[in-house]
Amino acid sequence: MHTSAPSPSLLTWADAHGQPQQALWHSEAGRPAPQRGQCADDRMAADRAYRLVCEGTALLWQGDFFNARHLLDALKRRVDQPRRSGKKPSAASAAAGASHAPAAQFHQQRQKQARRAQLLGSLLVLVDGAYRIPLRRAPDVYAACCAAWGEPGPEAAPRVLALRELLGIVSAYEWRKSGVPIAALQALGGYDRIHPHYGVFSPVRGEYVDLVAQAPLPVGAQQLAWDIGTGTGVLAAVLARRGVAQVVATDMSPRALACAQDNFERLGVAAQVRVVEADLFPPGQAPLIVCNPPWLPVRASTTLEQAVYDPESRMLRGFLAGLAAHLQPGGEGWLILSDLAEHLGLRTRAALLQWIEEAGLAVAGRVDTTPRHGRAQDASDALHAARAAEVTSLWRLVVR
Ligand SMILES: C[S@@+](CC[C@H](N)C(=O)[O-])C[C@H]1O[C@@H](n2cnc3c(N)ncnc32)[C@H](O)[C@@H]1O
Structure with missing residues (x-):
């Protein structure tokens, strides 16, 4: 998957049949388009996916939608409880951890949240110009996307966004209804x-x-x-x-x-x-x-x-x-x-x-x-x- 210059918001990749595809990058959170990415599907193990996103590789999901959600949950567990490496913390990280000043704690907590959001935001899905997700067992997100983005125009381009952001749009829609x-x-x-x-x-x-x-x-x-x-x-x-x-x-x-x-x-x-x-x-x-x-x-x-x-x-x-x-x-x-x-x-x-x-x-x-x-x-x-x-x-x- 590539981000193309001169338009950094256009992503290009080859689908499972080797056909070239492209879509606009969409991030409500204002995150930049991923610099590096690859396609991933149901064969991708959670540990490998975790390693890739930690290295800065975004994963454009091509498999079953439910499996994408399971993978996101698996990534959450790994991000929230990183496995012990056996290494001692460095003096700098120990000092940072020992900071009890409320402002420092607040900023540390925000940094942790930002890193978490970046990692979990690396699992991506495509939403087409009619607000459909072209994946097996994908839910109908048309109404939720219309509520967040407005009705799609006749020429609406497909977009790639973080699965986590899409799920946020769906739950916001439920909240809006209730x-x-x-x-x-x-x-x-x-x-x-x-x-x-x-x-x-x-x-x-x-x-x-x-x-x-x-x-x-x-x-x-x-x-x-x-x-x-x-x-x-x-x-x-x-x-x-x-x-x-x-x-x-x-x-x-x-x-x-x-x-x-x-x-x-x-x-x-x-x-x-x-x-x-x-x-x-x-x-x-x-x-x-x-x-x-x-x-x-x-x-x-x-x-x-x-x-x-x-x-x-x-x-x-x-x-x-x-x-x-x-x-x-x-x-x-x-x-x-x-x-x-x-x-x-x-x-x-x-x-x-x-x-x-x-x-x-x-x-x-x-x-x-x-x-x-x-x-x-x-x-x-x-x-x-x-x-x-x-x-x-x-x-x-x-x-x-
Ligand atoms: C903390 S929210 C409060 C919303 C609502 N009044 C409430 O109490 O639930 C602050 C609101 O101020 C709006 N806002 C921020 N800067 C503004 C500005 N310069 N002029 C008018 N509204 C602004 C934001 O869009 C947001 O809706």
Whole structure:
């Protein structure tokens, strides 16, 4: 299998009958096309496949689809529990392992995850221009691919992608169909599920949604509120269900905008909420402006992580810097933020307070909550101490 210059996204190979084939490289995660690859089928033993992917060789699967899934599971077991080599760890790796600084542990964990994703992402499959997988016992992925990529055009080219990514698209589609129950929406009455689209931040943690459901609305907010970076639209929907007459929900991601609109329609609040593509704020002013930016100020290593990681706290700082100019007199900005970054040594409380001060804002109050999700209780998690101490807050910000 070759990546052809001058178009590095075109892969070429010979099929089982020796016929030349080609397809576009597709990686939602933004990974580059593999430099080296070969075809693999049901005869490939897991140990050999593991050796090849560790050496940087991608495997384009030509066998039975179920066997590809089994091979992926076998690779996972090998990646997660590398066999003992009998060698002593080097001084450098021992020192790295001994680092207990939370920020170092966090970065080590991300590096491990990135390496895992790279290895497991080396088992590839072809999806043709009509979103079919030309393999024995392959599932019908048409609807899931349409949901993630849109309808295929008449000239749609075949694409090669990681099997793991394709399985992610299929499970995201199941999740989109079934939706996530939101306790705050249930408490407010009516349909209570949010249906996340592929690649959109999903509100699996309910505690921050409860904060927005319960904080007293400032004067004027019964008429108008904004939700900056709306994602699935969950916070805008909560505000609408609380009776806010008009909500403006912004985002920059086309998938988030489509997802939010879909949810507003399902929840019966579409007449109250306007979805606007904007970099942070829409034009004008509002008496209540809510924002839940990504909580961790680190670089996203894939495009799918962009709603989770906020390099250099760009969205957080942009929201704070622009808030005063967009608040109506007497209005409030509600910043939803966890202090996990502080426990991990990635941001300080002093820096946050300084940004608030520099933006001409004051803290009128803060409502705190603690995470209910399982990882906060998981003592085997390398970041347990930070996760167990995490507090999520709704900061009530006003113009000074
Ligand atoms: C952490 S998610 C929060 C989503 C949703 N508000 C929630 O609470 O579940 C952050 C969202 O902000 C969006 N976003 C990031 N930068 C943005 C910007 N400059 N302007 C508008 N939206 C942005 C992302 O696409 C993502 O949907």
